[in-house]
Amino acid sequence: MGRKGAETRDRLLDATQELVEAGGYFGAGLNQVIAVSGAPRGSLYFHFPEGKDQLVGESVRRAGHAVGAAMEDLAASGASAAEFAEGVLRRLGDRLEESGWRKGCPVATVALEMAATSDALQRACHEVYTSWQAALRARLDDREDADDLAVTVLAMIEGALLLAKAHRSREPLDRVARQIATLLR
Amino acid sequence: MGRKGAETRDRLLDATQELVEAGGYFGAGLNQVIAVSGAPRGSLYFHFPEGKDQLVGESVRRAGHAVGAAMEDLAASGASAAEFAEGVLRRLGDRLEESGWRKGCPVATVALEMAATSDALQRACHEVYTSWQAALRARLDDREDADDLAVTVLAMIEGALLLAKAHRSREPLDRVARQIATLLR
């Protein structure tokens, strides 16, 4: 794949992620993806010959890796488990508010919409959540109930992001952050 | 509104809720709503003259009240806060698994899809979540940080339902239920 081709492919994934975060799988029409990315229709099916499911699936996985990398950064800075979880939550909250309550979790909407109907997309969401959970788990090695805690903290983060988007307010994020600190103390 | 009319209206809302839970706002096409409910197209726009947004909005609110009523039942049985939260979580989990991972939270998917783009639907979701939060808050009056806890427990429930659907597994529900008990001890 040449330089130009890779750029187009990236722009398509960027646009898809943007639209998927704002409106989910069905909210991201391919016409909009094309309009936002500036790429022509033909390029879309050249780079993603299996169509929309492939495009959205790769977008979800790529976003998952990006968040995972951000988690690694935080972990490398030597934060405690509580600081770590609060840091993840604050970053995602900033992003949500700055985007006008459009960009929440890049996985959640697709998971809720498609888990029951598309095996391929369910698998993509499943894998991303599993990797995030493992990253959290790695910060909790000293805890007896580390597995429970990792799942729970992830659920708290996802739930807080959902409520913040629904209320269009940071309040749920701040309240949940405090309770995560309590739980991990 | 006559007897027959009310029945048709209810069937339309039932079908809408069913389809919205499985696939969200965009996943619930009006053609499917008509097919599942058995009601003709004309009846849909007779009962919901403002179209799809009104239909989905009323469906979300109705589902919110149903869950709220179930919460009242549990509360009336004199359960502790932890038992209460666990009961809500178990009921929703049963429903999710029995439906083949289709029926999760009847509000979450719409909230994530539409909060950024539809004021009317954002408001509907906002109000339902606020009422659930109040019901939880009422069970936590003795706690110092009752407001934080109510939001947090709701976030944990919503997050657990999301992860359970994404993984197609009860495991997140069980793990989070244990941690709710810890948090509320």
Added chain:
DNA sequence: AAAAATATGTAGACCGATCTATTTAGGAGT
């Protein structure tokens, strides 16, 4: 190094299906 050949990527017209919504007419319920 120039030219020909091949691979890579772009551009957009076009397709059938499906979407939400409107309209008009008449049947059913009370």
Added chain:
DNA sequence: ACTCCTAAATAGATCGGTCTACATATTTTT
């Protein structure tokens, strides 16, 4: 009798997807 409600045809927009012609790189051959 008269309102309430149903029934289906239809509209126009948009959906995801296909196709063909063309442009641009990249390699191969001379």
